[in-house]
Amino acid sequence: xxxxxxxNETSSARSALMQRIGAALLILLIxxxxxxxxxxxxxxxxxxxxxxxxxxxLPPQTALQRYGFYLTQCAAQCGIxxxxxxxxxxxxxxxxxxxxxxMGASVTAVDYNHSGWPSIFVTNSAEGxxxxxxxxxxxxxxxxxxxxxxxxNLNAPGTGVCMGAVWGDYDNSGYPSLLVYKWGQCMLxxxxxxxxxxxxxxxxxxxxxxxxxxxxxxxxxxxGKLDLLLNGYYxxxxxxxxxxxxxxxxxxxxxxxNGGRKYLLENMGGGRFQDVTRQMGINSHAWTLACLAVPGAxxxxxxxxxxxxxxxxxxxxxxxxxKFVETAQHTLYWDPTGPGSLSGMNASxxxxxxxxxxxxxxxxxxxxxxxxxxxxxxxxxxxxxESNMQYQASGDQIKQGGWSFGxxxxxxxxxxxxxxALTNGFYSGDPNRSYWYDFGKIDGANYxxxxxxxTWPAFxxxxxxxxxxxxxxxxxxxxxxxxxxxxxxxxxxxxxxxVAVADLFNNGCMDILEAAQRGPxxxxxxxxxxxxxxxxxxxxxxxxxxxxxxxxxxxxxSGKVQQQVVASACGFCAQNDHRLHFGLGEAPSITRAxxxxxxxxxxxxxxxxxxxxxxxxxxxxx
Amino acid sequence: MAQSLTAPAGDPPARxxxxxxxxxxxxxxxxxxxVGQISFRFLTSPMGTVLGILASIGMEIxxxxxxxRKMPNVASAYVSGISVGILVQSTAVWPYMLCSAIAxxxxxxxxxxxxxxWNPSNLGIVTLLLLAPRYVxxxxxxxxxSFFAMIVIWTVGxxxxxxxxxxxxxxxxxxxxxxxxxxxxxxxxHYVSHESFAQEAAPLSGPMYQLFVFFMITDPKTTxxxxxxxxxxxxxxxxxxxxxxxxxxxxxxxxxxxxxxxATHAPYFALTLMGPAANLIEIAQKRKARKxxxxxxx
Numbered sequence: 008x009x010x011x012x013x014x015n016e017t018s019s020a021r022s023a024l025m026q027r028i029g030a031a032l033l034i035l036l037i038x039x040x041x042x043x044x045x046x047x048x049x050x051x052x053x054x055x056x057x058x059x060x061x062x063x064x065l066p067p068q069t070a071l072q073r074y075g076f077y078l079t080q081c082a083a084q085c086g087i088x089x090x091x092x093x094x095x096x097x098x099x100x101x102x103x104x105x106x107x108x109x110m111g112a113s114v115t116a117v118d119y120n121h122s123g124w125p126s127i128f129v130t131n132s133a134e135g136x137x138x139x140x141x142x143x144x145x146x147x148x149x150x151x152x153x154x155x156x157x158x159x160n161l162n163a164p165g166t167g168v169c170m171g172a173v174w175g176d177y178d179n180s181g182y183p184s185l186l187v188y189k190w191g192q193c194m195l196x197x198x199x200x201x202x203x204x205x206x207x208x209x210x211x212x213x214x215x216x217x218x219x220x221x222x223x224x225x226x227x228x229x230x231g232k233l234d235l236l237l238n239g240y241y242x243x244x245x246x247x248x249x250x251x252x253x254x255x256x257x258x259x260x261x262x263x264x265n266g267g268r269k270y271l272l273e274n275m276g277g278g279r280f281q282d283v284t285r286q287m288g289i290n291s292h293a294w295t296l297a298c299l300a301v302p303g304a305x306x307x308x309x310x311x312x313x314x315x316x317x318x319x320x321x322x323x324x325x326x327x328x329x330k331f332v333e334t335a336q337h338t339l340y341w342d343p344t345g346p347g348s349l350s351g352m353n354a355s356x357x358x359x360x361x362x363x364x365x366x367x368x369x370x371x372x373x374x375x376x377x378x379x380x381x382x383x384x385x386x387x388x389x390x391x392x393e394s395n396m397q398y399q400a401s402g403d404q405i406k407q408g409g410w411s412f413g414x415x416x417x418x419x420x421x422x423x424x425x426x427x428a429l430t431n432g433f434y435s436g437d438p439n440r441s442y443w444y445d446f447g448k449i450d451g452a453n454y455x456x457x458x459x460x461x462t463w464p465a466f467x468x469x470x471x472x473x474x475x476x477x478x479x480x481x482x483x484x485x486x487x488x489x490x491x492x493x494x495x496x497x498x499x500x501x502x503x504x505x506v507a508v509a510d511l512f513n514n515g516c517m518d519i520l521e522a523a524q525r526g527p528x529x530x531x532x533x534x535x536x537x538x539x540x541x542x543x544x545x546x547x548x549x550x551x552x553x554x555x556x557x558x559x560x561x562x563x564x565s566g567k568v569q570q571q572v573v574a575s576a577c578g579f580c581a582q583n584d585h586r587l588h589f590g591l592g593e594a595p596s597i598t599r600a601x602x603x604x605x606x607x608x609x610x611x612x613x614x615x616x617x618x619x620x621x622x623x624x625x626x627x628x629x
Numbered sequence: 630m631a632q633s634l635t636a637p638a639g640d641p642p643a644r645x646x647x648x649x650x651x652x653x654x655x656x657x658x659x660x661x662x663x664v665g666q667i668s669f670r671f672l673t674s675p676m677g678t679v680l681g682i683l684a685s686i687g688m689e690i691x692x693x694x695x696x697x698r699k700m701p702n703v704a705s706a707y708v709s710g711i712s713v714g715i716l717v718q719s720t721a722v723w724p725y726m727l728c729s730a731i732a733x734x735x736x737x738x739x740x741x742x743x744x745x746x747w748n749p750s751n752l753g754i755v756t757l758l759l760l761a762p763r764y765v766x767x768x769x770x771x772x773x774x775s776f777f778a779m780i781v782i783w784t785v786g787x788x789x790x791x792x793x794x795x796x797x798x799x800x801x802x803x804x805x806x807x808x809x810x811x812x813x814x815x816x817x818x819h820y821v822s823h824e825s826f827a828q829e830a831a832p833l834s835g836p837m838y839q840l841f842v843f844f845m846i847t848d849p850k851t852t853x854x855x856x857x858x859x860x861x862x863x864x865x866x867x868x869x870x871x872x873x874x875x876x877x878x879x880x881x882x883x884x885x886x887x888x889x890x891x892a893t894h895a896p897y898f899a900l901t902l903m904g905p906a907a908n909l910i911e912i913a914q915k916r917k918a919r920k921x922x923x924x925x926x927x
Contacts (some may be wrong), residue, residue, distance in 0.1 A: 037759065044887035343666065
């Protein structure tokens with residue numbers, strides 16, 4: 008044997024040995040992982056269903072020191088005792104009732120009586136159940152004044168069931184009125200001076216029957232009057248209480264266009280609204296769950312963002328208040344490597360990177376081992392002009408939120424950077440039995456199968472993404488997010504739907520309201536580091552609609568720039584406090600604040616006009 | 630790849646269009662990827678898919694140089710990478726790269742008589758699901774949910790697979806899948822809940838199964854050689870999957886447990902179990918035959 012042959016033989020023997028060791032290690036890894044999964048207890052096996060509130064993993068003072076704030080769930084202590092009841096629909100849907108009757112828990116924060124203290128309105132969804140208006144007493148407690156102000160019996164049998172509410176001063180009376188959207192007949196209540204509400208549905212011109220799951224007040228034509236957009240989820244002809252047939256489910260999980268029509272109702276004055284949907288070019292039949300009025304280049308003509316379940320989000324560009332043109336392919340989906348059709352549940356505004364421009368956060372489904380879609384933060388594309396706005400998908404660290412629903416940006420620690428609170432969880436049934444396997448049978452199936460509820464596998468009280476942990480991502484203003492939910496006390500495991508934020512105790516801290524499906528209304532009171540400063544703005548329109556809905560305020564402070572907008576709907580079936588809240592950090596220096604009013608007026612506030620650690624009431628200049 | 634797509638100068642025109650059969654699968658799977666992404670954006674992380682393909686090709690070159698000291702043909706690594714890129718769903722990019730790396734590693738490391746016994750991307754996906762179920766899932770999209778698109782994919786895929794002489798594998802699997810679906814609908818539908826044939830057969834109408842049927846169970850390197858053996862393997866895969874699906878319906882195993890992972894991703898696990906088992910039996914039979922021949926010759 009030559010030296011070369013010997014060398015070759017030694018080399019191949021070494022290769023063979025390496026191969027065997029490698030094979031053994033790889034097989035060991037696979038078997039080890041399988042054994043680990045086999046012996047690991049199920050995620051929710053020992054969950055105590057009577058203690059779904061959970062406890063923070065850090066003492067409050069440690070959380071305060073480490074993250075600058077902590078939360079205390081104090082609904083009961085504040086006098087709020089509300090439990091949501093899901094709707095009961097046609098018995099032919101019994102096999103999928105948890106799936107179909109999975110929405111209706113919504114919450115809004117509103118200062119309906121001009122007390123200077125935000126109150127709370129929460130919807131209920133079973134026939135005969137009561138929604139509730141909790142008046143803020145200004146002393147840390149709330150009183151249920153629903154019947155007192157005339158908002159009882161909103162779920163009266165035969166009228167449909169409540170899905171959410173949105174407040175807007177449609178007649179510029181100075182007091183926000185209430186629109187309750189339903190699977191059935193929507194209802195409009197005029198606010199009579201903050202002490203009583205009058206049902207004005209009959210004369211308003213709202214649709215007789217529609218399955219509305221999101222709505223917003225906005226002034227689409229710059230006439231200073233708030234118009235209304237109602238977004239259908241199920242088609243309008245479907246009566247979920249008495250079905251004609253069971254072929255009423257989405258035609259696809261990703262490309263469904265058999266949902267409810269939209270209603271763009273122009274405010275004609277005198278409490279009357281006129282349906283201008285078709286003539287304004289809105290022809291969507293997507294399964295819309297959230298909507299936003301996006302301030303465009305001209306603040307008089309906001310665009311419409313529709314966040315759709317079972318499909319792509321849509322973007323309707325406002326053409327001078329005369330027409331809407333669907334531009335999603337240009338505005339959102341211009342990048343071929345960007346995200347596609349998902350399960351949009353939530354759309355909320357934020358400026359988490361302090362760009363001085365508004366981003367839009369859309370929540371989807373991300374459940375490990377089952378379905379990974381990822382939530383999307385649509386941020387304005389660098390270099391895109393306001394008149395030709397384009398968004399790009401970003402926010403890798405805030406993609407994974409479980410079966411995500413409502414989310415809101417707010418600066419909980421008053422650092423000058425926005426954080427993000429997100430609720431989630433679809434159906435918490437038997438913790439030891441999962442519906443995912445059965446759900447997986449049809450999630451990729453053809454439309455003939457999906458669109459018929461009778462072909463869906465029966466739920467049998469099994470869990471589907473139940474008992475999920477909520478997320479609260481701390482933002483650093485530069486794109487980095489850290490989930491601190493368990494440490495700061497955002498710990499419940501209910502099937503969360505709607506999240507709203509408001510400074511409920513007028514202490515400069517943004518508190519979190521969370522409405523859970525078939526669960527309680529939760530109030531997380533925020534305690535932020537006292538050294539951090541804050542500022543709030545309460546805008547009042549004069550030439551614009553009185554609520555100043557659609558006004559943007561850009562604050563220049565401490566080398567940062569942050570934009571916020573006065574929005575009616577924001578999130579999933581939610582509305583935040585009308586006041587805009589900015590955290591400022593420890594030693595802030597404010598340069599200016601620029602307000603773009605919906606009338607088109609731009610107003611600049613100088614530092615001397617802005618009071619730190621206070622609410623600044625700003626009236627639109629004439 | 631470029632060599633095979635261009636014929637030598639002077640060949641008749643018909644020859645110039647000839648494409649080496651080895652490249653049918655890479656071309657078909659590339660088309661599915663492009664059409665799927667451009668039309669339906671069905672990738673969860675396009676960047677993850679690209680990195681998965683690159684990791685697969687890179688790993689193939691690295692391991693080939695390490696173990697054989699030869700530059701490999703990367704067509705099969707490309708198919709593995711692209712399969713991983715389509716079938717894995719994750720919001721992060723690392724699972725795609727890890728899955729591709731495991732897939733190609735298994736091809737070089739786990740060999741019996743110089744044959745790899747697992748479909749690389751199948752094993753990669755199964756391993757990933759077991760290692761990191763919190764971060765990954767598998768394709769559940771519908772490619773537009775168009776009945777026409779579904780028929781086109783099944784037809785074109787069937788023609789190509791037929792030309793590759795592997796149609797009998799797909800056919801056997803699909804027939805038994807449907808038979809088992811009917812059986813589950815009849816039995817479970819009667820005793821457990823209201824499972825229907827439409828429900829049980831539904832997965833077959835999605836793109837995940839199209840990829841699984843055309844590209845995974847037909848992989849020449851990881852399938853037994855005889856026609857009968859291949860039919861038997863397809864039958865066994867469908868049978869194992871059926872058992873896992875029955876378990877899924879009866880037990881409804883909770884999220885994150887081995888039972889839930891296996892039931893929800895039944896076809897992958899069925900192939901992982903049945904593919905190598907059949908290969909090992911065939912290898913053992915051949916070894917025995919060789920020994921018998923050697924003994925007879927002696």
